[in-house]
Amino acid sequence: MRTVHVALIIACFIVCFMLTACDGIVGKRALGEVGMVESGGGILKVTSYPEGAKVFVKENDDFIYMDHTPTILNGLTPGEKEVKITKEGYSDHVETVTVVEGDSVEVNAILEGK
Numbered sequence: 001m002r003t004v005h006v007a008l009i010i011a012c013f014i015v016c017f018m019l020t021a022c023d024g025i026v027g028k029r030a031l032g033e034v035g036m037v038e039s040g041g042g043i044l045k046v047t048s049y050p051e052g053a054k055v056f057v058k059e060n061d062d063f064i065y066m067d068h069t070p071t072i073l074n075g076l077t078p079g080e081k082e083v084k085i086t087k088e089g090y091s092d093h094v095e096t097v098t099v100v101e102g103d104s105v106e107v108n109a110i111l112e113g114k
Helices: 002-028
Strands: 041-048 054-059 063-066 069-074 079-086 092-101 104-110
Touching: 041 054, 041 092, 054 069, 063 069, 079 104, 092 104
Parallel strands: 041 104
Antiparallel strands: 041 069, 054 063, 054 079, 079 092
């Protein structure tokens, strides 16, 4: 019985580690996938109330998950970006911003409960 408990604890640890590692890979998209550049670019600062909302940036008609609020996204290619902020139990917040090379733009969302 003890062996089963130890095996379950190890399995839970592995799953938690994999989810954390995958969130880092999926959450912080690869350069170029959402109009990001290696150096330079613009900065998008996103906050929400309540915190912990998912941040998406639209690229090629699809919203790509980027991170959770609060976050700072560096190296975005200049131009208009549609930003969507979602949290379970709250209405989505969608806003279009203009990212400028070497400058920062902010999105501050107050999410309304459903």
